[in-house]
Each structure stands twice: as C-alpha cells, then as structure tokens.
Amino acid sequence: MDSSKLCYICPECSASVVWSLVSGKRGASSRIICTNNPEVSKADWNKHKAIFCFWTGVVVRQRDGSVKLFDSDGVSYIRGVSRNT
Numbered sequence: 156m157d158s159s160k161l162c163y164i165c166p167e168c169s170a171s172v173v174w175s176l177v178s179g180k181r182g183a184s185s186r187i188i189c190t191n192n193p194e195v196s197k198a199d200w201n202k203h204k205a206i207f208c209f210w211t212g213v214v215v216r217q218r219d220g221s222v223k224l225f226d227s228d229g230v231s232y233i234r235g236v237s238r239n240t
C-alpha cells in the first residue's frame with residue numbers, strides 16, 4: 156500500500172494542524188495546535204479573514220516511530236485525510 160501523505164485537520168474548524176514532536180521515544184507526547192491558533196498565524200495573519208481557533212490536541216509517539224493524534228481529551232483520534240494533489 157502506498158503510504159500517501161496524511162493531513163490532519165482540526166476538528167473545530169477543519170484547518171490543518173501543526174505540532175512539533177522532537178523526541179522519537181515511544182510515548183513521548185506534544186501539544187498540537189490548529190493553524191488558526193494565533194500562536195502560529197502571527198506571521199501571516201490576515202485581518203480580513205481572521206479566524207481564531209483555540210483547539211488543542213495531543214500527539215503521541217508510537218512504538219513503531221509513527222505518531223497518533225488525539226483530541227484534547229486524549230482519547231478521541233484525529234483522523235488523517237489523504238491529500239492526493
């Protein structure tokens with residue numbers, strides 16, 4: 156099966172999400188934020204289409220080195236959508 160690139164989208168506003176998980180250690184986790192979070196959109200913030208989204212989630216490193224994304228409750232998966240462009 157082709158490992159097509161998965162995109163993860165915010166459950167609140169359907170924008171893409173960003174995270175940075177440096178550690179490759181199994182069980183390591185980090186916070187995920189939405190690209191509409193003011194923390195990340197500062198650089199190219201457009202006041203005409205200002206959507207602020209404060210959704211956060213959790214990304215957890217799996218044993219095989221992949222990552223799993225969860226909603227802020229730590230239980231619900233965030234589904235990846237493949238983007239074939």
Ligand SMILES: [Zn+2]
Nearest residue numbers: 165168189208
């Ligand atoms: Zn969002």
